Amino acid sequence: xxxxxxxxxxxxxxxxxxxxxxxxxxxxxxxxxxxxxxxxxxxxxxxxxxxxxxxxxxxxxxxxxxxxxxxxxxxxxxxxxxxxxxxxxxxxxxxxxxxxxxxxxxxxxxxxxxxxxxxxxxxxxxxxxxxxxxxxxxxxxxxxxxxxxxxxxxxxxxxx
Numbered sequence: 001x002x003x004x005x006x007x008x009x010x011x012x013x014x015x016x017x018x019x020x021x022x023x024x025x026x027x028x029x030x031x032x033x034x035x036x037x038x039x040x041x042x043x044x045x046x047x048x049x050x051x052x053x054x055x056x057x058x059x060x061x062x063x064x065x066x067x068x069x070x071x072x073x074x075x076x077x078x079x080x081x082x083x084x085x086x087x088x089x090x091x092x093x094x095x096x097x098x099x100x101x102x103x104x105x106x107x108x109x110x111x112x113x114x115x116x117x118x119x120x121x122x123x124x125x126x127x128x129x130x131x132x133x134x135x136x137x138x139x140x141x142x143x144x145x146x147x148x149x150x151x152x153x154x155x156x157x158x159x160x
Contacts, residue, residue: 004073005073005075006070006071006073006111007077007089007109007110007111007112007123008074008075008112008113009077009089009110009113010076012109016070020064020067020071024064031056031057031060034056035053070112075110077089077090087108087131087156088108088132088133089109089123089132091157091158092106093106093108093131093154093155093156093157094154095151095154096151096152096154097149099149103154105119106120106127106131107119107121108121108128108131108132109121109122109123110123111124126142127142127151130142134153135153135156136154136156137152138152139152140153
């Protein structure tokens with residue numbers, strides 16, 4: 001099975017690399033120390049600190065593996081080269097919800113970086129898919145469970 005390409009902005013790539021470095025250098029060392037201290041307490045069969053430290057170690061190793069897989073298949077969008085005539089990954093867009101007359105701003109990113117709380121929506125989300133390729137002034141339709149939502153594109157800009 002071929003791994004899916006992980007589309008990242010440069011900022012997203014940098015954040016993942018920093019997290020990986022922290023996990024490998026700092027967190028691994030800290031959890032190894034916790035395991036060592038818990039072992040010194042004796043009987044491991046009823047040692048909650050030892051079990052918790054081993055669980056943490058497993059979680060850290062799983063996250064390291066996950067980040068390495070993401071980075072191995074990363075395709076970085078060079079945001080300086082993004083065409084702002086049409087919406088693409090790496091763009092910031094200002095849209096107007098036509099039903100509620102509400103303006104919203106989003107940054108379109110790959111699914112790995114998506115975080116709706118920070119205004120980063122995935123190119124694979126319904127809204128992201130509808131926005132891709134649209135131009136200023138276009139009206140896009142997003143199909144949802146409760147019906148169709150219409151957004152008007154007000155602004156497209158580079159996100160840096």
